[in-house]
Amino acid sequence: MDMLVASTPFVDRRDAGRQLAARLGHLRGSEPLVVALPRGGVEVGYEVSRALGAPLEVLVARKLGAPGQPELAIGALAPGGVSVLDPRAVQLLRIAAREVQEARTRELAEMYRRERVYRGGRPAIPAAGRTVVLVDDGIATGMTTRAALESLRRQRARRIVLAAPVCSAPAAAELRADGAEVDCVLTPEDLRAVGLWYRDFQQTSDEEVVGLLALRAEEIAAERPAPAGVARPVRIPAAGVMLDADLAIPAAARGLAVFAHGSGSSRHSARNRFVAGRLNAAGFATLLLDLLTAREESIDVRTREFRFDMERLGARLAEAAVWARERPETAALPIGLFGASTGAGAAMLAAASRPDLVRAIVSRGGRPDLAGPEALAAVRAPSLLIVGGRDEVVERLNRQTLEALGAREKRIEIVPDATHLFEEPGALERVSGLARDWFVRWLPGGEV
Numbered sequence: 146m147d148m149l150v151a152s153t154p155f156v157d158r159r160d161a162g163r164q165l166a167a168r169l170g171h172l173r174g175s176e177p178l179v180v181a182l183p184r185g186g187v188e189v190g191y192e193v194s195r196a197l198g199a200p201l202e203v204l205v206a207r208k209l210g211a212p213g214q215p216e217l218a219i220g221a222l223a224p225g226g227v228s229v230l231d232p233r234a235v236q237l238l239r240i241a242a243r244e245v246q247e248a249r250t251r252e253l254a255e256m257y258r259r260e261r262v263y264r265g266g267r268p269a270i271p272a273a274g275r276t277v278v279l280v281d282d283g284i285a286t287g288m289t290t291r292a293a294l295e296s297l298r299r300q301r302a303r304r305i306v307l308a309a310p311v312c313s314a315p316a317a318a319e320l321r322a323d324g325a326e327v328d329c330v331l332t333p334e335d336l337r338a339v340g341l342w343y344r345d346f347q348q349t350s351d352e353e354v355v356g357l358l359a360l361r362a363e364e365i366a367a368e369r370p371a372p373a374g375v376a377r378p379v380r381i382p383a384a385g386v387m388l389d390a391d392l393a394i395p396a397a398a399r400g401l402a403v404f405a406h407g408s409g410s411s412r413h414s415a416r417n418r419f420v421a422g423r424l425n426a427a428g429f430a431t432l433l434l435d436l437l438t439a440r441e442e443s444i445d446v447r448t449r450e451f452r453f454d455m456e457r458l459g460a461r462l463a464e465a466a467v468w469a470r471e472r473p474e475t476a477a478l479p480i481g482l483f484g485a486s487t488g489a490g491a492a493m494l495a496a497a498s499r500p501d502l503v504r505a506i507v508s509r510g511g512r513p514d515l516a517g518p519e520a521l522a523a524v525r526a527p528s529l530l531i532v533g534g535r536d537e538v539v540e541r542l543n544r545q546t547l548e549a550l551g552a553r554e555k556r557i558e559i560v561p562d563a564t565h566l567f568e569e570p571g572a573l574e575r576v577s578g579l580a581r582d583w584f585v586r587w588l589p590g591g592e593v
Contacts, residue, residue, distance in 0.1 A: 154311075154331060157345040158185055158282050159443050161310035162192025164330050165280070169308060173197045175276040177306075180204045182293060183263060184349035185282035189310060191357045193280055195439070201361040202270045203354065204279070205259045206293040207252040212244050219245070222252050223292035224260070224269075225299045231288065262351055263358060277302040281309045283339030284329070287316035294325055311342045376421075376433070383464040384457075386438050390465070393421065394430040394474060400504075400588030401430040401469055401478040402580075405462050405495075407486020407511075411435050411442070416566065416573060417485060420509070423577035429584055430478055432469060436461050436491060452487055455515050459494025466495060466502045479588040481505035482526075483580060489530075490515030497523035505587035507531065507580045510539060510565050513546045521546060527554035529583040531576055533563030554587070 155161035179199045181190025187203060194201040206227075209220035211234070219240060220230035228249065234240075277297055284290050290307065297305050307320060312329040313336035320327050331342065340346035376393040391412050402424050404417050412433035421431040435442075436458045441451050451457065462482070469475045480502050484492030489511025496503040497520040506528040513521070513530065528550055530543045540559065547557050558579050563572040 153342060153344040155343045156443070157343060158188035158310075158349070159192055160440070161282065161330070161343065162189035162280075163196070163440055163443075165189060165308055165310050166193045166196030168328055168330065169193060169197060169278065169306070172276060172278060172306065173199075175304075177276040177278050178202060178270060178272060179278045179280060180272065180293075180297065182206055182279070182281040182289065183259065183354050184351065185346075186280050186309075187354045187357050188349055189282050190278075190280040191361055192439070193278060193308065194361055195364070197278070199278070200270055200365055201358060202272075203260075203263050203358065204293050204296060205256045205263070206289040206296070207256045208289050209245070209248045209252055211238055212240060212248070214238075218286055218288040219248075221289040221292035222249065222256060223289075223296035224256070225296045227292050227296045227299065229288065229292045229295065259351070263354055265355070272297055272300040272302040274301065274303050276304040276306070278306045278308050283336075283342065284309050284312040284316050284320075285336055285339055286313075287320050290316075290320065291323070294320075294323075311336065311339060376431070379432075381434070381465050381468045383461040383468075386461075388435055388438065388461060388465065390432055390434040392430070392432050392475075393425050395425050395428055397428065398430040398478055399428045400481060400584055401432060401475050402481045402483050402507075402584060403462070403465055403469065404431065404433045405436060405458070405482060405484045405488030405491045406434070407488045414485070416509075417483070419573050420483065420577045420580060423574075424581060424584065427581045427585065429481075429581075429588070430475060432465065432475075434462070434465050436488070453515065455487075455490050455494055455517070458487070458491035459498065459516070459520075462488075462491045462495040463499045463502075466499055470502055479504045481507065481584050481588050483507045483509065484511050484513070485509045487512050487515060489513040493524055493528075494520050496526045496528075497521075500525045505529075505584055507583055508543070509576055509580070510536060510567060512539070512542065514542045514549075518549050521549040522551045524550055524552050526552060527583070527587045528552045529555075529579065530557040531579055532557065532559055533565055533567055533572070534559050534561045535563060536565045539565060 177199045179194040180202045181187040206223040208218045211217040219234045306326050308328045311331045314332045314334045376391040379392045381388045412435050482492040489508035493513045493516035503526045508530045532540045560575050
């Protein structure tokens with residue numbers, strides 16, 4: 146067990162979810178519904194639902210603990226009137242019928258409470274007729290899992306796949322003997338405790354469960370097929386990885402603005418989406434791109450090892466520009482880059498390496514200086530640096546960048562009274578207008 150702890154297979158539940166999802170890709174075409182057992186199973190289930198392009202739902206099953214030993218399961222409850230009891234455990238521990246009933250009453254009340262909290266009054270997503278992937282963060286005895294499986298059977302799910310990062314081999318065997326379809330990353334003979342297989346196994350809160358359910362619902366809405374001019378998800382190959390992006394192409398588009406986000410942000414950034422919407426209205430296609438994979442993002446949150454890897458980020462941004470040039474619907478569109486924060490450094494590197502593709506650059510509150518003096522001197526694309534008037538350090542760095550840039554056309558614009566994130570009233574509107582005017586001037590055919 147010491148060797149296990151020293152080389153824990155899962156960093157945390159999100160990492161475990163991504164590893165589990167890699168085994169379940171064959172289910173994507175069946176339009177599955179991912180049902181997670183809260184609380185910890187929701188973190189795992191979120192990653193599985195993202196990978197499968199599936200909705201995320203919860204099923205609140207509650208363990209019945211032995212009197213005085215709440216961690217020792219003697220049974221479980223689940224929605225739909227499901228009650229599972231281990232008669233051998235009840236007999237061995239000499240638990241009275243009254244004590245069993247008291248445990249049922251207590252856990253039933255908690256089950257209803259959690260359902261209200263997690264769903265906020267909305268009805269559950271129907272499982273009838275669907276392929277359901279039932280997810281937990283680990284399966285030890287399988288008692289609550291059995292209750293959850295029976296609940297889904299009563300809901301008439303067409304197919305149920307029980308999936309977990311780690312499951313004890315005896316429990317997996319018993320569940321399969323009961324007719325369950327089980328898929329786990331690891332099935333150790335000696336599980337001992339689920340938490341031992343995770344480096345970080347902190348308890349998931351009710352707030353996190355609610356937040357992940359809401360986030361996945363928002364993502365599902367954004368992922369629906371969209372008409373021209375409305376963003377739709379695409380995946381872009383870059384140096385052996387697949388990058389997630391959102392592409393929007395209005396009718397008669399006049400150019401394409403590729404957005405590179407800063408550290409700790411993503412293509413879901415409300416600020417960049419606001420600017421992108423204004424550019425779409427002005428006739429520009431937009432590509433909001435994540436320069437890191439989901440796995441890299443989860444590592445970077447803890448280690449910060451990727452956010453300043455400008456060579457990696459710049460190369461991926463350049464490859465995204467190549468992808469856009471080779472894609473039939475965007476091949477004819479002149480390309481501009483919009484970099485925010487550290488994304489501005491990536492934009493400068495991409496422009497320096499592919500002057501044949503990048504025709505204009507806009508930086509918002511950016512760190513273009515991170516590209517380094519050699520790359521800045523090699524940039525030929527007209528460059529606009531937008532900085533908040535109260536972002537003094539970044540303003541100083543941008544003025545130094547302006548001097549180092551090799552582009553003949555370059556300018557810095559200061560948005561008065563704006564801070565780094567341009568959260569002040571009217572600040573983002575000003576940024577959007579400046580970006581629009583710069584791209585209008587240079588993308589349709591300006592000289593580089």
